[in-house]
Amino acid sequence: NAGVTQTPKFQVLKTGQSMTLQCAQDMNHEYMSWYRQDPGMGLRLIHYSVGAGITDQGEVPNGYNVSRSTTEDFPLRLLSAAPSQTSVYFCASSYLRQGAWGNTEAFFGQGTRLTVV
Amino acid sequence: KNEVEQSPQNLTAQEGEFITINCSYSVGISALHWLQQHPGGGIVSLFMLSSGKKKHGRLIATINIQEKHSSLHITASHPRDSAVYICAPPEGSGGSNYKLTFGKGTLLTVNP
Numbered sequence: 001n002a003g004v005t006q007t008p009k010f011q012v013l014k015t016g017q018s019m020t021l022q023c024a025q026d027m028n029h030e031y032m033s034w035y036r037q038d039p040g041m042g043l044r045l046i047h048y049s050v051g052a053g054i055t056d057q058g059e060v061p062n063g064y065n066v067s068r069s070t071t072e073d074f075p076l077r078l079l080s081a082a083p084s085q086t087s088v089y090f091c092a093s094s095y096l097r098q099g100a101w102g103n104t105e106a107f108f109g110q111g112t113r114l115t116v117v
Numbered sequence: 118k119n120e121v122e123q124s125p126q127n128l129t130a131q132e133g134e135f136i137t138i139n140c141s142y143s144v145g146i147s148a149l150h151w152l153q154q155h156p157g158g159g160i161v162s163l164f165m166l167s168s169g170k171k172k173h174g175r176l177i178a179t180i181n182i183q184e185k186h187s188s189l190h191i192t193a194s195h196p197r198d199s200a201v202y203i204c205a206p207p208e209g210s211g212g213s214n215y216k217l218t219f220g221k222g223t224l225l226t227v228n229p
Contacts, residue, residue: 042219110159
């Protein structure tokens, strides 16, 4: 049981390049989400998904695309990288239970440290 | 949006001291997470609690839903406890209560 796997762990991009951050989970979780973490700020939600074929925007979606073709995978695409996207990115997943949310533990990946030069 | 305030932002302690980190939030919710992040490392969920108190080894988390406040305590602190501790309530208590919001974290340094 691997939990949440993110790749790559580190990446350097040039401005304007595109890339995909991979996220996979093997726990059959419905809910998956992407966050970015910047110094002095809390984690901020980029995009999320409540199941295969369903995605929605979070707090800071501009410059990022997502898709959810399977329950297991939730890749994050940077279309044209900008220095402002230099950050640490985390993927997380959990079960999705209406009502008693307190039963849904969140699992995080190890993070991807992205630098855009 | 659930506004989350953590205090203190930075905390330095001597090994063996009792540590308390506080979290207040603005929107009533049914449960809350405490997360731990070691420097340069991933994020681990320590607790998920909806009422009262939970204990896991030397870590104790309490929550008062009515007062919109939670605390994380560490007894007999150890240098390996040095990390950032993050309070994360859900966005709200309604249909989107699976979406987390996050405090800015408390950086704890425990010196030997």
